[in-house]
Amino acid sequence: MSDSLHIVCPHCQSINRVPANKLAEQPNCGRCQYPLFAGEPIELTTATVEDITDLKRVEQALNSMRLQREELASHVPGMLYQYRLRPDGSSHFPYASAKMREIYGVAPEDVVEDATPAFAALHPEDRDRVHETIQASGRSLALWHDEYRVQFPDGRVIWVEGESSPEAMPDGSILWHGYIHDVTSRRRSAEELRLAAKVFAHAGEGILVTDAQAHIVNVNRAFTVITGYAREEVLGQTPRLLQSDRYDDEFYQTVWQALLEHDYWHGELWCRRKNGSQFAALLTISAVPDIQGHIEHYAAMFSDITARKENQQQLERVAHYDLLTGLPNRLLLGDRLKQAIRQTRRRGMHLAVVFIDLDGFKKVNDQHGHAVGDKLLSVLSRRMTQVLREGDTLARLGGDEFVAVLVDLPDISISVPILDRLIEVAAQPVPIGDALCEVSASIGVSYYPQVEDIDADQLLRQADQAMYFAKQAGKNRYHVFDTEKDRTLRTRREGLDSIENALANGQFLLYFQPKVNMRTGEVLGAEALIRWQHPARGLLSPASFLPLIENHPLGIDVGKWTIEAALTQIEIWRKAGAYMSRSA
Template identity: 50%
Template structure:
């Protein structure tokens, strides 16, 4: 920084600082004066409020004093109390600020009052101010009292002031004399009246007004948080210091920024009014003025500073530019003479007027030889006239030209130059001269030609080339490198070749490579590298070290070729030799190798291995019906799924066609293979989607184990597994068979059973029985369920449970199922010919239903019986069967529904997924499983389940039929729940087809069923109560007889019915005789049960008494159930509403009772 610049900056800063300080001082003084004016005005406003309210309060007290004093009338030298009370009431009506006016005798007891409740109250007047002095009749003020009046009121103390929100009054007393008698007028002032007067003039957020006694006791304040009766020591101290009747002082506050306080003592009475005007409020106007002033002065000062700064920078810039120009002139002169580049300066006519020393060195011409001459003397003749014309056109138009030329030296040799010519003009734009800058680039041009040749080889080489510095840093790569590795040249430069490292080769490999490179100067071999996209590839690489003339390594050059295709071809040949072309599983060759290794490993580890031979069932049919492409897709999908089920170390191989072998290793016992074999079977049996087809096969698996008691080789293991596989196929397929003699005998027995059932079909030993289904209320026969029986020539009539499980997973089950459907439809035609059109329901097995041809066969069977409407046929599928393949079963049911055939869900509730089925399976009817229906009379849980099923059916609009109705009571209870359709031994046993017409003609429902009505939802707890108490008493009797470890809950309030009663179930009323009897019986049942349990717990020989108590308990139970039935008859409703409101019971009995309270 120059001296002149430093002086200028000092002057600028001093001037700017003085100006800013003056402006800020003026602004500060102005703000101070405005603040003082605002404070003074605030004190005046505070004093105005103080004086105004003091005058108002003094006048009010004076009026009250005069009115009260004149209200006391005299009679014979004594106060006339009756007249005085009348006068007091008149005074009270005209004085809204008074609560009461009372007269106190010399014993301080109220003897007359406008409020009669005050009479007789004793008032302490010692704490009134000013204190009594002689017989002066003066107005004295007491401490505030809590309450509305003296009657029920409480005086405050310094330790116990009044609550802020408490109702209060201020007592005021004045003494009067009547001859020899002295009395005191006691006035209760209403402080709320004066607070309202304050609030009309001053808001509590603006100022705080207080009324204090001379001792500092707070009487009135407009602050909602102020507590009357407190001693304001702070305000009192300030008043003592001023020692005046009125004045002002400043008070600190926790908020509002302090207060401008004024006070004024009453001229007549002992109180002081203090007004605290909050400083924030008083200075609000000042703050607005201050902000406005700052908003004006601040920007003005900033503008002055910015303008002065701009002026200062401009001055500095001009001074700097002048100094820089002088410096550049000196530098240019030095550069001109010392420059290594030739510089030529010509006049406007292009005649040379100056050259530097470099010009002479490059051209050979001295300064005297070229001054005044044209630069054409350097022309070589290699450029035509058009070249020079373009050069001068560019120079004249743009003022600059740059290009390469071939010139001729003084000795005649040619040389290459890079020339820049600039037209120099003055400030008016007039041309002054031309300046030429000449660089001899002859050696560079020669080097470029050599480099161009090398670069052509580097660029167009097929092999990737990478050049690195001695430290391994990449300094160049060619295009083939980028194509091969994916790294662009820019990404590779500066990196280490480790960016290509794949990790396949060990550190020892690279250590050996560098050792060879250092010792021999070259290394060649195969390297696995990684492309930028992560792909690993093989390359043939040659690395050479390049040395300088001193033998030091300058760089390394690596050439490499991509041999991935060659390696892939080698891998393919190896894969073809050892793997299956379609599934990529090991083939026979690799299987044999792995099996030998597994056998040797099992011997070493003392473990077992399993060889499983798998053959796909039904694969030939897929090829025949859908073609080999579909079969190949099926094989690939199934093989993938089976391979995924195995563990690491296990082997799955394909032998060809649809045959596979699995080698399962590391088995501690034969049982360890069961899970793996089951997974293989499940994977093979999963449906496979091929285009729009859904294909499904299964697998037959033969298994053998190694080692065995006898020495066996790998081929023997495969033959044993193959043999067992055929045994699995004979067992019905989709299973596995272990190579074991005992198991083989079992399989042969199973095979013989299958053949016997097949013989029974051909010899007509299988017959159909039918069980009617009825509407219990109307008596209508709604259909019959077809049930198969085996009329065995030796064993008699066999139920299906004794023979159907044998064929459950065998194709014979499909054949038998189709026979049942066809036979039932034929029987329906025979009934139709007799005039009996009866619907029939037929059970369909899971295997039959999921068979791919089921729908087509059903259509064919229906077409053979045209007299039977498909809507009269109902197929029943077990819920547990549907669980196995929900989506597939739903599609089959939908397809059958399109034929007109209806479906029912049998054994509903046993599959633990009822909601799912109701939502997804398009079935028309639900059959409640007989295991739930059979025990509903004695088991509240089963009753609740049945109720839940009915509720689900109603919610999903499904018809319901109950199985297992064995007695009239079962039917009655179901009807009360809203279920009308039923079947069971209580209606009819399964019978031959010939007996059905006669039974239908003669059957009549039980009269109690016809009279039974659906119970209202709110009355359901009565129904549950009967069942619950029957079950409760049964459990209690089992306990008393030693058949149960603990008694049921004995407290009547803990049973579900008791809780329902306690909650006001069914809105029972006191005085209702039926309810009283039920409650009495319920109480007696639980009390007797408690007594019997106590007797049983004594462990005394009281068998006879217990038996007698049990008989009494049973009688009470019957009486309670009878009363509950009677009450249910009153709660019956029309049958047409029997299912509309049912819902599932979630908490079994208790949830059902709780529902009753909603009625």
């Protein structure tokens, strides 16, 4: 018989050859240093030099078990291991699965005797702490758990999590059984969640999150600051509690439809606070899908832009309203007059443009100063506004000039009482301090529609012209623009312009009609007859254009041209040996 035994380690299943004379010393496993047996030694297999069949069977069984263990370890999402801390402070890994290469970048066989290569892979900032947690677990035999970083030679860093159970060994060492796995993705996700939570909590914009049924599940601090609602007050509610009365159901349905179709809506919205006041919000609503793509939540982010809207309205007011009187200015008047013309055309009604100029206002300014003049303008603008009907417009063009637009007149006669009342209120004395200011109004009126098509600017010019007629007629009255007279004047003006152009472009001709003695047949002279070779109307007789220039300086110019043309023709005849008298 052999004087040695083959003992299978109960921990790492390695076969140890132990001399018989060493059994009393209770030897440890040569690989993992775990005691091969405690108390009475158990001989699992003995062999003789002559017959090792049973030993081979055991080895085959152990190899099969080892392969099964490695197969199992390869499917575990991490590294399985045994780690021993010796009494002298050195350490090693009696067992580590193949995943150790992914976790530490070292091979399991490199740390069987010495764990230094594994600890060298720890991030320098974490290495001491990991040692301390292991020591603490060894002292208390409490479960070891830690998260730390591993740094690879190429600079790549991963986060790992380890957990193992310690066991005190008879030789004074501590043996841990556990696993370590890569948690880099989890840490990254957790960091993203922490960042998102910080943004959610500290964002200056209000954030509201609902479930798929639009019930509020969370709000942030800014939401409470802006709306006045505490978080507990809105949980389980719907965003309808923020709706103002500025929109109808159709508007909110449009927003909801956009969310359903595009998973997104952005715009400005007036909302209601808890105290009932309203605020303008710049709002973005986004649908948040789950992994399968189904809508799981809706997230709304908004900021309070009330101050900005008020500033914008103030700028618009400055751009469109007179600062002194608060009335629409020239720019807004033009816009409203164009709208009024379109409305009048659609409704088949009439409108009046009333140009108002204050008589004697300059005298008030000169006598009492501009401050009094400004107050007078403010008082009169209020008085004249009160005379107008709802829907009418009174605007200040500047200085002491105002324009009123009277709309929806079934007949132009409806405007007469309003015109009379405007003249009346403008002439009423206005006490300002110690001064009693008195002015009157000269008013020009033009109406729409007219026989000819006309635009807003032309209507305004007509009313302006009519106002000057009112001033010339004695002031403190109104004058209606005469469209027929204006049309006649325009026709005359256009005719004079055409004649002047014809004269400049050589379009006039002289025809000569000879005078003959009927008894002798002698040519006694010639009568010069002027004609106009019009480029569009053909040859025109004097009756079609001479009446226009009668008593007009242009008539002198045409007469001068006629005489010069006749004299030129006579000189031509004289040189040809012919002589005759002329008449025109």
